[in-house]
Amino acid sequence: MGLEIERERLGFDYNDPVAVARQFERVKAEVLKYKDDPALIIWAIGNELNLDAKNPKVWDAVNDISKMIHQIDTNHLTTTPLAGFKQDLVRQVKTRAPDLDLLSFQMYADIVNLPRYLRESGWSGPYMVTEWGATGHWEVKKTDWSAPIENDSTTKADFYQKRFEAVIQADQKQCVGSYVFLWGHKQERTPTWYGMFLESGEEIAAVDVMQYLWTGAWPATRSPHLAGAWLDGKTAHQNIHLKLGESYPAKIQASDYSHNPLIYIWEVMEESTDLKTGGDFETKPKSLPGLVQNVKDGEIILKAPSKPGAYRLFAYVFDGKGHPAHVNIPFYVDQDKAASLSSLAPP
Amino acid sequence: MGLEIERERLGFDYNDPVAVARQFERVKAEVLKYKDDPALIIWAIGNELNLDAKNPKVWDAVNDISKMIHQIDTNHLTTTPLAGFKQDLVRQVKTRAPDLDLLSFQMYADIVNLPRYLRESGWSGPYMVTEWGATGHWEVKKTDWSAPIENDSTTKADFYQKRFEAVIQADQKQCVGSYVFLWGHKQERTPTWYGMFLESGEEIAAVDVMQYLWTGAWPATRSPHLAGAWLDGKTAHQNIHLKLGESYPAKIQASDYSHNPLIYIWEVMEESTDLKTGGDFETKPKSLPGLVQNVKDGEIILKAPSKPGAYRLFAYVFDGKGHPAHVNIPFYVDQDKAASLSSLAPP
Numbered sequence: 001m002g003l004e005i006e007r008e009r010l011g012f013d014y015n016d017p018v019a020v021a022r023q024f025e026r027v028k029a030e031v032l033k034y035k036d037d038p039a040l041i042i043w044a045i046g047n048e049l050n051l052d053a054k055n056p057k058v059w060d061a062v063n064d065i066s067k068m069i070h071q072i073d074t075n076h077l078t079t080t081p082l083a084g085f086k087q088d089l090v091r092q093v094k095t096r097a098p099d100l101d102l103l104s105f106q107m108y109a110d111i112v113n114l115p116r117y118l119r120e121s122g123w124s125g126p127y128m129v130t131e132w133g134a135t136g137h138w139e140v141k142k143t144d145w146s147a148p149i150e151n152d153s154t155t156k157a158d159f160y161q162k163r164f165e166a167v168i169q170a171d172q173k174q175c176v177g178s179y180v181f182l183w184g185h186k187q188e189r190t191p192t193w194y195g196m197f198l199e200s201g202e203e204i205a206a207v208d209v210m211q212y213l214w215t216g217a218w219p220a221t222r223s224p225h226l227a228g229a230w231l232d233g234k235t236a237h238q239n240i241h242l243k244l245g246e247s248y249p250a251k252i253q254a255s256d257y258s259h260n261p262l263i264y265i266w267e268v269m270e271e272s273t274d275l276k277t278g279g280d281f282e283t284k285p286k287s288l289p290g291l292v293q294n295v296k297d298g299e300i301i302l303k304a305p306s307k308p309g310a311y312r313l314f315a316y317v318f319d320g321k322g323h324p325a326h327v328n329i330p331f332y333v334d335q336d337k338a339a340s341l342s343s344l345a346p347p
Numbered sequence: 348m349g350l351e352i353e354r355e356r357l358g359f360d361y362n363d364p365v366a367v368a369r370q371f372e373r374v375k376a377e378v379l380k381y382k383d384d385p386a387l388i389i390w391a392i393g394n395e396l397n398l399d400a401k402n403p404k405v406w407d408a409v410n411d412i413s414k415m416i417h418q419i420d421t422n423h424l425t426t427t428p429l430a431g432f433k434q435d436l437v438r439q440v441k442t443r444a445p446d447l448d449l450l451s452f453q454m455y456a457d458i459v460n461l462p463r464y465l466r467e468s469g470w471s472g473p474y475m476v477t478e479w480g481a482t483g484h485w486e487v488k489k490t491d492w493s494a495p496i497e498n499d500s501t502t503k504a505d506f507y508q509k510r511f512e513a514v515i516q517a518d519q520k521q522c523v524g525s526y527v528f529l530w531g532h533k534q535e536r537t538p539t540w541y542g543m544f545l546e547s548g549e550e551i552a553a554v555d556v557m558q559y560l561w562t563g564a565w566p567a568t569r570s571p572h573l574a575g576a577w578l579d580g581k582t583a584h585q586n587i588h589l590k591l592g593e594s595y596p597a598k599i600q601a602s603d604y605s606h607n608p609l610i611y612i613w614e615v616m617e618e619s620t621d622l623k624t625g626g627d628f629e630t631k632p633k634s635l636p637g638l639v640q641n642v643k644d645g646e647i648i649l650k651a652p653s654k655p656g657a658y659r660l661f662a663y664v665f666d667g668k669g670h671p672a673h674v675n676i677p678f679y680v681d682q683d684k685a686a687s688l689s690s691l692a693p694p
Contacts, residue, residue, distance in 0.1 A: 010460055036416055102564055112575060112582060113580065113581070113582075115577070115598075116443060116577070116580020116581065117580075120580075121578060158505060161572070161574070162574040163574075164574075164575035165572070165574035165575075165600055166575035166600040167575075170574075170600050189376040216606075225508070225512070227508070227509040227510075227511075227512035227513035227517075228459055228509060228513035228514075229464070229514075230459075230462070232462065232463070233460065233463025233464075233466060233467075234460070235460075251462075253512055253517050258415070259563075309585075317422055332352060
C-alpha cells in the first residue's frame with residue numbers, strides 16, 4: 001500500500017517540525033486503519049520523494065514512520081520508492097532511514113544500468129522495482145521543436161521484454177519483485193506514452209509480452225506488429241515540417257500475427273503543453289477533427305492544420321479482438337513566411 | 348547473374364575508350380556463355396558502380412552493355428544495382444542508361460525512406476532491392492574511439508522484420524523482388540555484422556524472421572532472445588574504457604523460446620583495422636586467448652589485454668539445435684598514465 005507522504009517539490013518543508021509531526025500522526029492513523037487488511041502486501045512510504053528535492057530530512061521522517069509501522073504492525077515490511085538510482089541518494093537513504101526493510105527503484109530506459117548501480121553503491125540488500133516500463137519521455141530524442149519522440153507499441157513491447165529479462169528476471173538474488181508501469185492508461189506527454197491499455201480498455205502489445213514473461217506462453221491473440229509510420233514520407237525522427245493547410249500522405253505498416261482484418265483510426269492532436277513532472281496529472285490536449293482523408297488501409301491524406309504550431313498524428317490499429325497497436329508522429333506546421341511578410345507590407 | 352563491371356573507385360577510368368571497349372567484349376563473351384543457363388534470372392550489370400565514383404560515363408558503358416544483351420538474349424531483363432538512393436543519381440541513370448529494364452537499390456537502415464525517395468525522384472518503374480538487411484556499419488553510433496556499435500542478433504532480427512514489412516512487402520506495385528543480405532557470412536568490420544549465418548554454419552535469428560516473412564509461420568526452433576550485454580556493468584553505448592590487465596565482470600542475458608539449455612562461448616578480438624568500402628574483402632582480426640574466465644552461464648570475468656588499444660568482446664549463445672545468438676561489445680584498453688610518466692623519469 002502506498003502511504004501518501006508530502007513532497008518537497010510540491011511545496012512541503014521538511015524543516016517545519018510541526019508539519020512533519022502532523023503528517024506523522026495522519027500516516028499513523030492510516031496504518032492503524034489498514035494494517036490488517038488482507039490485500040496489504042507491503043507499506044510503501046511515499047513515492048519518489050527524491051524527485052526535485054534537496055532536503056535530506058525527508059528521510060528522517062520516512063525512518064520515523066517506518067519505526068512507527070514496525071511497532072504497530074509486525075506482519076508487513078516497509079520500503080520507499082525512489083525515482084531513478086543515484087549512488088549518493090542510496091547512501092543517504094541507507095544512512096538516514098536504516099529502519100526500511102528494503103529499497104524500491106523506479107527506472108525506465110536507465111534500468112539497464114541497475115546491476116552496475118547496485119554494485120557501485122554497495123547496496124546488497126533486497127529491492128523491488130516498483131515502476132518500470134516504456135522509455136521515459138525524458139530519455140528519448142526530441143524533434144527540433146522539443147517534442148519527445150514516442151516509440152510505437154511494437155517497439156515498446158520489445159523494450160518491456162528486454163528490460164524484464166535483462167534486469168528483473170535476471171536478478172534472482174536481490175530483486176524480490178516488480179510492478180510493471182502502467183497497468184492502465186494516462187495522459188503524460190501523450191495519451192499513449194505509458195499506458196499498457198488504451199483509454200477504451202484494449203490491451204496493447206506490452207500486455208502480450210508480460211503474459212509471455214509471466215507464464216512462458218504468448219497469448220493466442222497478439223496485438224498487430226507495426227513496422228513503421230511515415231508522414232510526408234518521413235519518420236518521426238526526421239523533423240517533419242508542414243505548410244499551413246497543405247495536404248500530405250501518411251502511412252503506417254501493420255501486420256497481424258493472427259491474420260485478423262485490421263481497422264485503422266487516425267487522430268490529429270495539438271502537442272501537449274500541460275507538462276508536469278513525476279507523473280502529476282496532465283490534461284489531454286485538444287483533438288482536431290476533419291483533417292484526415294482515408295485513402296486505403298493504413299494510408300491517409302493529412303491536411304495540415306490552418307494554425308502554425310506543434311501537433312501529433314496518432315494512428316491506432318484495431319484487430320477486432322481487443323488487441324490494438326498504436327503509433328504517433330510529431331509534426332510542426334510552420335508559419336507561412338510569404339503571408340507574414342506581406343502582412344508587413346504597407347496597405 | 349552479376350556481370351563484373353570495373354569500378355572507378357578501384358582505379359578504372361571510364362574516359363579511356365580502349366579499356367571500356369575491352370570490357371564490353373569481355374562481358375559480351377560472358378553473356379554469350381551463360382545466356383541459356385537455366386539458373387539465369389536477370390542480368391545485373393555491375394554492382395554499386397556509383398560508390399565513390401564521379402564519372403557519369405560509367406552509365407553510358409552500362410547502357411551499351413544492356414543494349415548488347417538485349418540483342419543477344421531476348422529472354423532476360425537487365426538491371427544495375429545502386430548503392431543507396433540519391434535523386435540525382437537515379438535521374439542520371441534514367442537519362443544515360445534508358446535501356447535498363449529495371450533499377451535495383453541496395454539500402455540498409457535508410458531503406459525506411461525508399462518510398463519517399465521513389466516519389467521525389469519520379470521513378471515509377473519497376474525495381475528490386477538487391478541488398479537489404481542489418482543496419483550498415485556507416486549508419487550506427489560509434490564509440491569515442493570510432494568503433495561502430497553492432498546490434499545484437501535479436502535486435503537485428505527485429506530490424507529485418509520491420510524493414511521487410513514496411514518497405515518491400517508493402518510495395519506491391521513497383522517492387523518486383525528482393526535479396527536479403529547476407530545469406531552466408533563474411534568479415535566486414537566484425538565477423539558477424541552482415542551474415543545471417545555464423546562461420547560455422549548455424550542460422551541466427553534473422554533467418555527465423557525471414558522464414559516467418561516468407562511462409563507466414565515461425566520455425567519450430569528459434570534462436571535465443573538476447574535482452575542485453577554488459578561489460579563492467581555498461582552497455583556498448585557507454586564507451587567502455589578498461590585498465591591494462593585488470594579484471595572486469597561481463598554478462599549477457601539470453602532466453603530460449605524453446606527452453607533448450609544454452610551454451611555460452613566468449614571471444615576477445617582486436618578491433619578490425621582492415622577497413623574497406625563496398626564490401627571488399629577484409630581480413631578477420633586477431634583473436635586473443637586466455638582472457639576469459641567463466642563464472643556461470645552468461646557471466647564471465649574478463650582480464651583486459653596487456654596492450655593498450657581497441658578490442659571487442661564477442662559472446663555466442665548456442666541452443667544445441669543450430670540456432671545461435673550473438674552480440675559484441677567494443678572496449679578500449681587505456682594506456683597506463685602512471686607507467687608512461689615513469690618511463691619518462693631519469694633512470
